[in-house]
Amino acid sequence: MAQVIESRKPANGGDPEASYVARLLHKGPDAFLKKIGEEATEVVMAAKDATHGGSARALVGEVADLWFHCMIALAHYGLQPADVVAELERREGLSGLEEKALRKARAREAGED
């Protein structure tokens, strides 16, 4: 998928008339960032529906839409899904609570807190 998105960049000959990805990349950040905002909202709405007895399955489609549009943003900025995976791997084993406590301690030491 990342390769397909890469191939849709204007510099790689992506055709905005023939490709949805090429069209978003051609329009630029305002267009794909707007889509990311919309898709994130749709994820929240689908999760809310599931909370209130709706099918959780719809959430899969909405998360797929969000990830897909985030992949377009990554490509625009010269990044890959592998960069995100590497970041998650870097964090592996460090509890979010520990990380937050470390961050706060560092801010205190620096006199920022």
Ligand SMILES: N=c1c2ncn([C@@H]3O[C@H](COP(=O)(O)OP(=O)(O)OP(=O)(O)O)[C@@H](O)[C@H]3O)c2ncn1[C@@H]1O[C@H](COP(=O)(O)O)[C@@H](O)[C@H]1O
């Ligand atoms: N995975 C996707 C994918 N997921 C969602 N979408 C499109 O993303 C859009 C999502 O927008 P919405 O749900 O808001 O629907 P909409 O009302 O049509 O939205 P607007 O574009 O009008 O704002 C729809 O047009 C979907 O078809 C995708 N379009 C493409 N891909 C993949 O990207 C590949 C390359 O696509 P093209 O660049 O179009 O060839 C495809 O082969 C697919 O593998």
